[in-house]
Amino acid sequence: MLPLSMLGGTLDPVEEALSPWQTAIMTDLALVWFKRDLRCTDHAPLAAAARCRSAVGLYVLEDEWLGAPEWDPQHWEFIRQSLLELRDNLAARGMPLLLRRGAMPLVLAQLWRDYPFTELLSHEETGSAWTYARDRRVAAWCRERGIAWRQWPQFGVVRPLAQRDGWAEAWERFMARPPLAAVGQLPGTTTPLDGGDIPSLDALGLPAARPIPPAGEAAATRTLESFIAERGSRYLHTLSSPLLAERGCSRLSAHLAYGTVSMRQVVQRTRQRLRELRKEGSAEAGERARHLRGFLSRLHWHCHFIQKLEDEPASEFHNFSRSYDGLREDDWSEERFLAWAEGRTGFPFVDACMRCLRATGWINFRMRAMLVSFASYHLWLHWRGTGLFLARQFLDFEPGIHWSQMQMQSGTTGINTLRIYSPNKQWADQDPRGEFVRRWLPEWGSPDYPPPIVDEQRAARIAKERIWARRRQPEARAEARQVLERHGSRKDRSRTPRPKAQPQPPTTTEQLELFAGE
Numbered sequence: 009m010l011p012l013s014m015l016g017g018t019l020d021p022v023e024e025a026l027s028p029w030q031t032a033i034m035t036d037l038a039l040v041w042f043k044r045d046l047r048c049t050d051h052a053p054l055a056a057a058a059r060c061r062s063a064v065g066l067y068v069l070e071d072e073w074l075g076a077p078e079w080d081p082q083h084w085e086f087i088r089q090s091l092l093e094l095r096d097n098l099a100a101r102g103m104p105l106l107l108r109r110g111a112m113p114l115v116l117a118q119l120w121r122d123y124p125f126t127e128l129l130s131h132e133e134t135g136s137a138w139t140y141a142r143d144r145r146v147a148a149w150c151r152e153r154g155i156a157w158r159q160w161p162q163f164g165v166v167r168p169l170a171q172r173d174g175w176a177e178a179w180e181r182f183m184a185r186p187p188l189a190a191v192g193q194l195p196g197t198t199t200p201l202d203g204g205d206i207p208s209l210d211a212l213g214l215p216a217a218r219p220i221p222p223a224g225e226a227a228a229t230r231t232l233e234s235f236i237a238e239r240g241s242r243y244l245h246t247l248s249s250p251l252l253a254e255r256g257c258s259r260l261s262a263h264l265a266y267g268t269v270s271m272r273q274v275v276q277r278t279r280q281r282l283r284e285l286r287k288e289g290s291a292e293a294g295e296r297a298r299h300l301r302g303f304l305s306r307l308h309w310h311c312h313f314i315q316k317l318e319d320e321p322a323s324e325f326h327n328f329s330r331s332y333d334g335l336r337e338d339d340w341s342e343e344r345f346l347a348w349a350e351g352r353t354g355f356p357f358v359d360a361c362m363r364c365l366r367a368t369g370w371i372n373f374r375m376r377a378m379l380v381s382f383a384s385y386h387l388w389l390h391w392r393g394t395g396l397f398l399a400r401q402f403l404d405f406e407p408g409i410h411w412s413q414m415q416m417q418s419g420t421t422g423i424n425t426l427r428i429y430s431p432n433k434q435w436a437d438q439d440p441r442g443e444f445v446r447r448w449l450p451e452w453g454s455p456d457y458p459p460p461i462v463d464e465q466r467a468a469r470i471a472k473e474r475i476w477a478r479r480r481q482p483e484a485r486a487e488a489r490q491v492l493e494r495h496g497s498r499k500d501r502s503r504t505p506r507p508k509a510q511p512q513p514p515t516t517t518e519q520l521e522l523f524a525g526e
């Protein structure tokens with residue numbers, strides 16, 4: 009695999025990613041492999057394909073993905089709708105988009121017989137373990153045939169990253185570069201190739217998906233524009249409430265996860281709006297800008313979290329801090345898990361959040377954190393099992409963010425502030441009139457609604473004691489420093505090394521914020 013990093017420098021990103029000999033052979037047959045980058049704009053592989061003698065697009069519906077434990081029908085439905093639009097957009101530019109189903113690299117081998125491509129062009133992918141393994145197979149297959157596989161980063165994720173220092177500066181350089189305009193004309197091919205159907209779930213014999221929001225590049229642009237122009241004007245005030253966040257958050261996560269918009273487009277559009285607001289100069293403009301700056305910092309987090317999985321792929325399966333191994337592994341209870349997953353724990357706000365998520369495929373950050381905190385602390389369930397279930401519920405499943413967040417909210421990173429959310433305090437804060445609970449939990453207050461599955465105070469206290477027992481150990485403290493060195497944001501670092509007195513566990517179970525500042 010060629011280590012092509014576009015971070016840094018001032019050249020055109022496509023040229024910059026290619027050495028002179030590579031540029032010289034760009035007159036050959038190219039195959040653009042679309043993965044989680046279903047767009048025409050700011051797409052480096054497509055821009056490179058525009059310079060080739062012939063180019064064809066490919067999307068592979070992989071059997072391995074369909075069988076993965078994190079897969080859900082809604083994921084394919086979003087991709088399918090995006091592909092339908094992408095195929096039209098590429099056809100208008102003269103390039104066919106082929107759809108194939110099967111295993112990689114077998115699909116490539118079959119296609120290569122009819123269309124002997126010399127270049128495979130794609131974005132880098134930081135995905136689940138099976139995608140790393142598949143990419144290694146594809147790389148070997150390409151190498152054996154002398155096919156050049158060129159990959160470009162699509163976020164501010166650096167491959168390979170020697171160390172975290174300087175990462176934020178690299179992110180900034182990447183985001184500051186002008187997005188690549190949508191290519192005007194693509195070379196296409198004269199070889200007759202079967203386009204292949206973009207199959208519905210029904211045609212695949214798979215269960216129907218829950219309703220999803222509009223997919224594709226045009227919908228991503230509309231969503232971004234409505235947020236920047238109007239919906240985001242009170243962003244920070246709406247973030248935490250499941251009632252307000254639905255409209256007040258950007259709702260771009262699925263678009264970012266499937267690449268129907270690039271992170272750089274979102275960052276630059278936000279910055280453009282910030283410049284306009286600065287020119288306006290009014291107090292109202294200043295307030296709007298404050299909210300958009302809060303949004304901008306979350307875009308940075310997106311890549312910060314994905315970088316963790318890029319640097320430590322095993323974090324999908326193992327605790328970031330191995331000192332926490334064995335903490336919950338033997339305590340899985342299918343009964344507690346099902347009560348949580350089906351929204352019948354007897355904690356109305358937890359259950360309403362779960363029902364909302366299951367119906368819509370989305371819920372805001374704070375409620376995701378509360379759902380995981382409740383499962384990991386009060387129900388003492390291991391994050392891997394609950395994380396797979398949530399991955400299926402989230403339309404926006406993004407492995408790098410997901411597994412890092414699952415571990416953060418379960419207290420196994422060793423470096424983050426631990427929060428045990430009190431479900432009842434969250435309810436009082438975020439849904440004081442009970443509107444959200446009534447909407448999603450119609451049986452609440454009736455005899456059909458179950459009593460609490462656990463004693464909240466007691467369960468939180470026991471969880472706290474168990475975590476503290478680990479966290480206090482010298483090995484855990486030593487390991488935390490290593491995790492911080494490898495994965496920590498350098499902003500965190502300025503808060504971290506303060507020598508502190510031995511901390512004492514708090515006595516309240518309200519929104520426990522343990523180890524703040526570690």
Ligand SMILES: Cc1cc2nc3c(=O)[nH]c(=O)nc-3n(C[C@H](O)[C@H](O)[C@H](O)COP(=O)(O)OP(=O)(O)OC[C@H]3O[C@@H](n4cnc5c(N)ncnc54)[C@H](O)[C@@H]3O)c2cc1C
Pocket residue numbers: 257258259260261262264265306307309310311313371372373374376377380402404405406407409410413414417
């Ligand atoms: C346990 C858990 C699992 C999560 N799993 C995912 C996931 O699989 N995919 C995913 O996209 N987000 C995940 N998040 C982060 C966050 O909840 C969602 O990104 C956000 O709710 C999506 O809605 P939005 O696009 O309207 O967000 P906005 O608030 O409008 O944020 C804009 C974008 O910034 C990024 N972002 C926002 N918050 C975070 C965060 N805390 N960490 C990293 N990036 C962030 C996302 O790309 C998001 O689309 C998870 C959070 C938790 C607590």
